[in-house]
């Protein structure tokens with residue numbers, strides 16, 4: 001009896017320690033995968049920079065990440081890797097879900113990362129190759145708009 005109480009107490013401590021927070025777990029994911037579009041002046045309709053921005057949309061964010069609608073990435077998984085692949089890992093998706101289900105805590109402000117400084121304007125991506133149906137085409141560069149939604153490949157042979 002005493003033993004099972006200890007086990008329950010240990011489980012409670014473990015569950016408490018495992019609750020993800022915005023500052024320590026969620027902000028780093030969003031700053032890496034979302035804010036290039038979800039910040040002022042970019043294509044997405046709202047910013048995901050602050051706790052307030054994110055907490056009021058927590059349910060929607062959990063849904064779109066679980067369905068892999070966000071970040072937008074059209075390539076189907078399992079057919080090799082692309083340069084600059086834009087996908088969340090299963091672990092990151094789970095963390096977002098757990099955060100939403102556990103009440104979307106903000107956490108310790110000392111753990112909050114600063115949003116990275118992102119460049120604006122057109123970007124030129126690395127030289128690489130893209131897989132196309134029916135073969136592989138090599139590209140010299142892929143030019144992208146600020147949000148990488150509209151990308152244009154410059155063929156190597158030109």
Ligand code: HEC
Pocket residue numbers: 030033034035036037038043044045057060061064065070071072088147148149
């Ligand atoms: C390449 C740009 C881009 C990236 C990266 C991106 N988003 Fe978006 N997001 C958009 C655009 C554009 C829209 C509005 C149009 C749409 O819903 O497709 C949007 C809409 C949304 C919506 C609203 C969906 C709805 O049904 O109203 C949510 C929530 C969202 N994004 C969350 C995220 C999260 C979380 C990430 C990172 C894991 C992310 N987005 C990454 C461009 C982006």
